Amino acid sequence: MTYARVFQSGNSQAVRLPKEFRFDVEQVEIFRRGDEIILRAIxxxxxxxxxxxxQLPNDFMATGREDPPSQKRESF
Structure with a gap:
């Protein structure tokens, strides 16, 4: 397993990525998935x-999705 160092840079927290994890872009997308923090090129x-x-798992939405019942509304 490869590790990265976390440090303070001004008022921000930064992560020093190992060479094999370098990005070839200037900006990345960041989001949480459970207890993971994901970085990826936009x-x-x-x-x-x-x-x-x-990259989604094969069973993604295998059971479909649960939609709320249709609402009756007045016509325009």
Whole structure:
């Protein structure tokens, strides 16, 4: 397992990434997934988005999704 060092940089916390984890972009997307913090290059094309979608597990939404019942509303 590879580790990274966490340190303070001004008022921000920073992480020094090992060489093999370097990004080739100037900005990354950051988000939490459970107790993980994920960093990834921001997809700028449809191809990039398709690559991200391809990483979803095979059983993603296998049981479908639960939609609320339709609402009756007045016509415009």
């Amino acid at each position: 997809p700028s094309t449809a191809e990039g988005i398709m690559d991200i979608l391809a």
